[in-house]
Amino acid sequence: MAPPQAISPTLQTSFLCSLALAFLRAGRLSSASHIVSSLPAYPPAPLLRRLIPALASAGLTAAAVRFRPVPGDTLTLNSIILSYCSLRLLRPALNLLRASAKPPWQAVDAVSYTIFLSGLSEQGHGELAPAVLAEMSKRGVPFDGVTVNTVLVGLCRRGRVDEAASFAEMLVRGRAIDSLDVAGWNALIDGYCKVQDMATALAVVERMRTEGVEVDVVGHNSLVAGFCRAGEVDAAWGIVETMKADGVQPNVVTYTAFIAEYCRRKEIEEAFSLYEEMVKTGVLPDVVTLSALVDGLGRDGRFSEAYALFREMEKIGAVPNHVTYCTLIDSLVKAQRGKESLALFGEMVSRGVVMDLVTHTALMDWFGKEGKIDQVNTMFQHALSDNLTPNCVTYTVLIDAHCKTGDVDRAEQVLLHMEEKSVNPNVVTFSAIINGLVKRGWLTKAAEYMKKMQEKGIAPNVVTYGALIDGCFKYQGQEAALDVYDDMLRRGVEVNSFVVDSLVNGLIKNGKMEEAEALFQDMSRRGMFLDHVNYTTLIDGLFKTGNMPAAFKVGQELMERNLLPDAAVYNVFINCLCMLGKFKEAKSFLTEMRNSGLKPDQATYNTMIAAQCREGKTSKALKLFDEMKWRSIQPNLITYTTLVAGLLKAGTMEKAKYLLDEMASSGFTPTSLTHRRLLQACSESRRVDVILEIHEWMMNAGLHADIIVYNTLVHVLCCHGMTRKATVILDEMSRRGMAPDTITFNAVILGHCKSSHLDNAFAMYAQMLHQGLSPNIATLNTLLGGLESAGRIEEADTVLSEMKNVGLEPNSLTYDILVSGFAKKSNKVEAVRLYCEMVSKGFVPKVSTYNALISDFAKAGMMSQAKELFNEMQMRGVLPTSCTYNILVNGWSKLRNGTEVRILLKDMKGRQFNPSKDTLNFISRAFSKPGMKREAQRLLKAFFKV
Template identity: 25%
Template structure:
């Protein structure tokens, strides 16, 4: 029976009703979702996918109208998509809200891409999280506390079968140099460098460029970032973009970068992200995480990565085993590394030369050269011949110890036993090792030996020896070596000449250094920034900072560009010559050129201005540095505050103290102590007490200097009760053993012996030399005031606490008691020394008489 199609008007009404129902359902769903937190929005992504598909299927009247959403969910069915695809699959869902990623915020727009208003803050890596970080994951077990010993990581070798071949394993990833020069890579790096002033337009450009980058070019962008944390943030940002997916090599490059920067948290998140993207991690990926933990000093967590890898079903291979041995060696766990090697033998994993070289280095690090040499001798019997790196490792240690005879003997054994002939690389390596440890003469000996054997030492080796001689002031020998370079056909380069210029400046021969610059031009070798910096540093050391300043002004004419080190050298020179105005001007020139002075350099000028009484100028200088983005620290503020306190302008000091919080520079204990001391000098103890309470309420821990100043000021005005209350609150924040000792000693200094005697019980709770010294101060104070009986009582209290008073001091007390007719107390005091065996026979005869 053939069904008749309903009339056109009925069909249209049905379609319209379906659309209305779909829109009503969608509106209701959006209202419900808008009332929920963002974390609940992604709590059950699979359920959300089903609802999303159902709602939009109601409004579809033809295949083309649903093509967009079907495309969005194609990869989801393949197990490759994530919640980011869901979020970006339809314009209606973008209006729901945004998801916060610390400093990253995704906000919808109308052109089909999620718009990320982002501030690439390089100091907030811990805030950058992947979308699924809140879910349970085995990777989090690395930093758990259940494992009591990293020996459990050895058990991973039991899963080795020898016949399983890892998929998706990649070798050494190298980015071609041409990729770094690619226009797209340069433009992306430029946009990332503008992260402090990002806006939707710049980000749209970056998103457009991202989709045109090849995997190798993305790797080049990551390698081009000077700060690894910025590279990680770009990696996360790119991963969340629509119509873009990281290639597998990008993950490995990111892990490699993080492993060199000790950023184990970022490496752990990248590894987690790989798992969630369906990428099967190879042992190489886990090896990067191991190295991260190792370089961060977390050896136990590093070895737990092996257990994590075993739980993930990844079979260990030789590379991860070598990484484990390397980690143990770097962590000074040589014995465990040797045990790990034994486990490798038992499981049928045959070590290679890299394995043995790691152990050789471990032996050298703990000064077991004999064992290292024995291991080299045993390697052929174990089916692995040593290479030159094996010998170079031991030679490096011998060079450090200046054992040249042993080095030559090892070279002969290298030829005799391993059939490895010393070549140009061998001699260059030895020369650099010896120069590195300051043995220039021995390096020169090997250079001559290389020349006798017709090996050509390159200019790098010559330059290293020249630099060693110049640093020791042996300029004539350095010049002779340069002449030898010409005779050998090895022309000196800018590094060689720079070493000589620096050496001449070190011994004060500035004119010869200037002539050397002219000679460089004649030889066709253009001086670089380092060369000029060496000369400017010599001029500043010789008291010619203004001349150095003029050379910076004419740098463009001489075709060289000063760097931050150049400016720093001249600023220090101007400071030594007390030319502070010129130094400040040079700082502004430095900032305008894109170089920023360090906090210590800023403090150097601020301190000098304050010492000259120019505190207002110092404050203006600091504020200008702050406005220009320089690294102004709390120390700089404290220096200016101290300057105001020195000229008795406490109102300005207090005002600046309040201003610190406005610029997010929170005062530390030194800052508070400086102002408290200044208020105490002026007798403004109520304000000082209020400032102490403010300091404690903000969690600032008082220092011993803080205690001394507070105790001194309160004892000076005799407010002992207020002091004791304040001390109780301060000691609750930070324990200070000598607090009450200082109170007693200060009270004795100001003559308030009655209060000092009341506090003696707090001091005599523990018997120590510090307490004994405090008691001696009190005894001496009583004697000075002629109160011998009180001094006698203090001495008796010391005996009762097993503290032996000073014998000579007690003799004075005894004599004073005798003069006052108190013979019983005098005899009792001296007999206590005899009873404890602290008196000599001569003293006993004296006591009896």
């Protein structure tokens, strides 16, 4: 028996092509795609003539562009050009088009150019269309009305409608075409409507009529949509009346324009009423109509109904498209329901629905707000792989996400890349960078970006100024912040509630409660709308300064202005009462909150849990945690972080580990903030042994190990003098390719200073400079603090000279260290000189600085000078502590000045301070009769309950 003959390659290829075509006809696209991938690069021409158009029409464009067109075969050429355009690959499409116009191919026709022109139009490059049309004409390819209309649509899509009208006029006058057809006129009408030039759109309609061209349903619908977008719904209904008078019946597009506008206005009931009327008249909804309703429900926060309608669409024959998916995803993201939006995103990918740039950007924004920078970058790369061109908004979201994680260097790289791609940053982009720099304390660099944006002609807005004001309050003091505020007013930037909040909050944090209250009232008198956030900030400040009556009065004013307290306002009252230890009153506010119809949220319970943890009452905190879950309020990352930190601080390690495991199983990934709080809790509990254990647990739980995380770990270790372990962490950073920054070095320098290894501290500073890093004021203050602690303050000149060399100015802490250091060394001349310099610059010394000065004078018996300093500190708003009183009582006792001692003891009792045992001994030695010293001590201790 003869052996079976091998199947010839041509026959095998023919069989595979036939099989692929059969799969395509059956709708089994994945099977067809698999078969096509096994075909040779150059199948026989007759097979290609059948296969390529079938692939293109089935949407398998990536498979279609694997092949070269058959010479002289226009159909295969056009199918491949269409596939390239569908894949947004315009350059290969143009190269193929030009190559095919030359011998031996010569397969180009008007349709080939029209397809490419349509691709240009759809991808926003319509301004290039006239040049392509000119090339077409030069090559002798005749164009028709369809080609011209495609060019007009492309120009109109770019907003260049006047240019489109002039181009059409030129073609008609040059007799390239006889006249515009109805589709050409419609392109111009639609273009003018989209740029909201309704007067010119109506003028085009009139010109159509004079030239004997009847306006069809498409032209009328463009006018309806234009008036709806402009908010002129009555005018749009007027167009509908004109339509009917012209014998043109409204169709689904007409109704959809009205429905979309009603949804945009959140007039959902009106939209559904019109929807029902449309169906009753026999006009069936399409995917656009239903997508508009899904969008409207989403905008109105009615997500369950939106999702139900979304799922109902397929049943009524309107399969959701990329617009429907993207609309619903965008709404969910804006409502902070990111997990649901991710599920829809996964469904889109599995169904092969193309995502647009808006959806990519929305998901990037959500990931950024969640601190998930890796997912932000992945989504950005996904957009690039889909051949989408990132715009200013996309880049800004990416920059903002990096800034939120503290990686401003990477954000700056993205900005440079953005500019290299000729995407111009806007005020939001610069504000994101400036805000990121401000949060890192890099105000000088933030100011440089402010200058750069102004050089580009981009005016800073209220958000930019608000970020700078906030940063100045935190890092440069009140005067610098108010200078920025004055600059803002000079430039005519209108103050809003955001800036008011930055100013009020900054003044409160700087201890200027009266000024904050006065500013708030001034803004209120000027008629500025102050929102819940402004009131909440002021109430919070008043509570924290102990002015409860004023806080309740502001709360009353809030209600009188019909700004009914929301959950946030109640949360502030609850938080402040908890901070003051008034937990019963906080509980009564919780009850009142429920009675007023407001539902306590995560923040409410987190506040009360945090209060119990601060008091060390972890059992009560855990009861609140259980109550929270019983009331169907899901704990969030803050809840778990607060509880675990409280348990670690209390030393209950096993319960803390159990909650950490529960947190991981609930799907929460630790952030850098979680990491910092938990390590600080370990530090405060003196459980130094578990610091590295907790760090390792969080790394295994998915913590993104960035510079912020490592800086926290190094800082906590160094605060306990564990500089050797910190050095091991530095080596680990190096292995990961992560260079230490200024903050890292500051932490290690601090560790060496705390361990009294000053030489190592200065060696680390030298290494920092060697690596090209610039010190900040914290670096040099740490070195000064080390010298002061070691009693070597006389060497401070070296550090001060270095401070001057690197362009840094001493701040309040610098002076506190210097004054205290020289006072402790009894160098009164230098201490007083520095004190006078400090207060002349507007800095207010800390109470510890005053105590050091007063102590130095008291030791020398110079009590009148000590008393003068005591009075002066109170004039500057610095409240004396029990230590201050003990120093003064001891000093006056040495001089046996009973009058001054009695005044101070009375003052102490009024402030609920008790003299120390040493102070009582001083008093008894100074004032008791001979032989009565022990009895005097006993009576004093009994009186002061020491």
